[in-house]
Amino acid sequence: MRYSALALLRGALTGQRSWSPVWRSPEPRRSYDALVVGGGGHGLATAYYLAKNHGIGNVAVLERGWLGGGNTGRNTTIVRSNYLYPESARLYDFSLRLYEGLARELNFNIMLSQRGLVVLAHSRHDLDAIARWANAMHMNGIDVQILDRAQVAAHAPLLEMSPRARFPVLGGFLQRRAGTARHDAVAWGYARAADALGVDIIQNCEVTGFVKNAAGHIAGVDTTRGRIACERIGIAAAGHSSVLARLAGFSLPVTSYALQAMVTEPVKPALDVVLLSPGTGAYVSQSDKGEMVLGAGLDLFPSYAQRGSFAVTQNVIAATLAILPAFSRLRLLRQWAGIVDVVHDSSPIIGPTPVPGLYINCGWGTGGFKGIPVGGWTLAHALATGRSHELAEPFQLERFVSGRLIDEAAAAGIAH
Ligand SMILES: Cc1cc2nc3c(=O)[nH]c(=O)nc-3n(C[C@H](O)[C@H](O)[C@H](O)COP(=O)(O)OP(=O)(O)OC[C@H]3O[C@@H](n4cnc5c(N)ncnc54)[C@H](O)[C@@H]3O)c2cc1C
Numbered sequence: 001m002r003y004s005a006l007a008l009l010r011g012a013l014t015g016q017r018s019w020s021p022v023w024r025s026p027e028p029r030r031s032y033d034a035l036v037v038g039g040g041g042h043g044l045a046t047a048y049y050l051a052k053n054h055g056i057g058n059v060a061v062l063e064r065g066w067l068g069g070g071n072t073g074r075n076t077t078i079v080r081s082n083y084l085y086p087e088s089a090r091l092y093d094f095s096l097r098l099y100e101g102l103a104r105e106l107n108f109n110i111m112l113s114q115r116g117l118v119v120l121a122h123s124r125h126d127l128d129a130i131a132r133w134a135n136a137m138h139m140n141g142i143d144v145q146i147l148d149r150a151q152v153a154a155h156a157p158l159l160e161m162s163p164r165a166r167f168p169v170l171g172g173f174l175q176r177r178a179g180t181a182r183h184d185a186v187a188w189g190y191a192r193a194a195d196a197l198g199v200d201i202i203q204n205c206e207v208t209g210f211v212k213n214a215a216g217h218i219a220g221v222d223t224t225r226g227r228i229a230c231e232r233i234g235i236a237a238a239g240h241s242s243v244l245a246r247l248a249g250f251s252l253p254v255t256s257y258a259l260q261a262m263v264t265e266p267v268k269p270a271l272d273v274v275l276l277s278p279g280t281g282a283y284v285s286q287s288d289k290g291e292m293v294l295g296a297g298l299d300l301f302p303s304y305a306q307r308g309s310f311a312v313t314q315n316v317i318a319a320t321l322a323i324l325p326a327f328s329r330l331r332l333l334r335q336w337a338g339i340v341d342v343v344h345d346s347s348p349i350i351g352p353t354p355v356p357g358l359y360i361n362c363g364w365g366t367g368g369f370k371g372i373p374v375g376g377w378t379l380a381h382a383l384a385t386g387r388s389h390e391l392a393e394p395f396q397l398e399r400f401v402s403g404r405l406i407d408e409a410a411a412a413g414i415a416h
Pocket of ligand 1: 037038039040041042043062063064065066067068069070071072073074075076077078079205206207208236237238239240244259260261295336337338339340364365366367368369370371
């Protein structure tokens with residue numbers, strides 16, 4: 001069924017009985033041409049691009065909970081491509097470009113809002129780091145504009161701009177094409193489009209083991225709903241990637257941490273850019289409902305508890321108030337966390353694993369929502385062809401052996 005203004009009108013005139021379920025809930029078959037473990041954005045996008053780009057529709061996505069119930073439905077929805085290294089810039093900008101056409105392609109409103117992202121400089125050192133970062137973006141062909149103090153103030157009048165402020169704002173840069181997208185809609189849009197191309201989406205189906213043949217090639221999975229045979233399997237399980245890798249008999253250079261976020265009560269439109277303050281670690285945007293969406297750094301101890309500790313919640317709030325003191329009058333509405341898969345060099349891992357036929361897409365850490373389209377595109381390519389996509393070539397697991405790391409966080413000179 002195509003969503004359109006006409007479909008809305010038909011629904012209104014027929015007591016909303018014209019709508020069909022957005023995806024089917026089939027029983028798992030005994031075998032598939034390809035399997036994807038994890039029904040977050042990356043897993044669903046992988047299944048969609050397998051069917052769409054490679055004509056492989058006999059695919060199942062196995063999700064142990066509900067679609068998007070992992071980090072995809074828990075993130076702060078920021079999309080951007082302001083990376084320092086050419087490899088990262090290419091990867092993330094390809095993703096942003098796919099996002100730009102995604103609502104039309106999936107026929108699902110993902111509410112992409114390219115309101116712009118302003119990165120703030122609070123010190124002379126930050127100004128230098130930001131100039132280097134912005135120049136690198138420029139060289140990588142990514143849109144960027146360096147801002148002086150007055151220009152930052154014009155973009156975000158709410159900021160505490162006083163030179164006596166604890167974190168005075170001295171300038172920044174703007175990526176105009178960055179912004180936000182509705183996280184659930186990205187998962188649901190891919191799920192609906194994949195389902196329409198024949199993909200089976202199977203929720204409440206946890207993968208509990210991997211089956212290999214005598215030659216050590218992947219041959220299937222054991223799940224809470226029985227064994228499923230398959231010789232091409234992709235893992236897209238974010239914070240649980242190491243758990244699945246262990247089940248398959250190899251280890252990953254991934255540490256799982258809680259990353260938390262929170263929203264205030266809704267207020268009238270007051271902030272129409274995304275603000276990121278590397279100096280304080282805080283970032284903030286205003287949701288379409290009016291809530292201020294706040295986030296900051298990791299709860300830096302390994303954990304699988306999707307809660308986040310109170311001390312870090314306090315730090316996030318303190319960091320936000322240091323640059324936006326007016327927010328001290330707002331009440332906090334909700335706080336939550338997701339388990340993110342952090343890699344030493346803050347770059348994703350996409351490609352083959354030591355088990356033939358088994359591929360992985362993980363390590364996106366705190367920033368993989370923006371990478372969903374390209375993560376799905378490149379994992380689908382690896383599953384369909386057995387070769388890495390050229391965009392994913394530098395991001396293989398093998399880089400931890402060769403030492404060709406792409407250390408974005410360290411290179412920028414300021415955390416982001
Ligand atoms: C608080 C927070 C804020 C963030 N903010 C941003 C942001 O602003 N911008 C950005 O780009 N990124 C952000 N991120 C990161 C981003 O959310 C993730 O990188 C991205 O969503 C990962 O998507 P995914 O599909 O790989 O993982 P997930 O959405 O976590 O999906 C993985 C799925 O695998 C399933 N699974 C796990 N084990 C099994 C198993 N054994 N069998 C079957 N299924 C299994 C899980 O249930 C889960 O649904 C944020 C993350 C958090 C937590």
